Amino acid sequence: MDIMDEFPEMRGCFIVMDNAPVHIPEAIVKGKVKRSKLSDVESLTTRIIEASEAVPVEHLRVIIQHSVNQFGNCLNKVAI
Structure with a gap:
C-alpha cells in the first residue's frame, strides 16, 4: 500500500521529488x-x-507550503 492510499482523497496520487528548487531538503x-x-x-x-x-x-x-499548494492539482489529477 502506498502512503498516499491512507488518505481516501489522495488514493492513486503520488508525490514526485526531483531537482526543483523547492526540493532542496531532499x-x-x-x-x-x-x-x-x-x-x-x-x-x-x-x-x-x-x-x-x-x-x-x-x-x-x-516544501510543506508548496505541497499544500499542489494538493488541489493532485486531487484533480492535473499534471504539473
Whole structure:
C-alpha cells in the first residue's frame, strides 16, 4: 500500500521529488547520507537522522507550503 492510499482523497496520487528548487531538503539529505562509507559505530538510520536534522527549518516550510499548494492539482489529477 502506498502512503498516499491512507488518505481516501489522495488514493492513486503520488508525490514526485526531483531537482526543483523547492526540493532542496531532499538534496541536502541525500548528499549527507551518501558522503562516505558508514563507520562501525554508525548506522544508516543514524546518518539519515543526522542529515534530516541538518535541513534548515525554512526549507522545510517552503516544501510543506508548496505541497499544500499542489494538493488541489493532485486531487484533480492535473499534471504539473
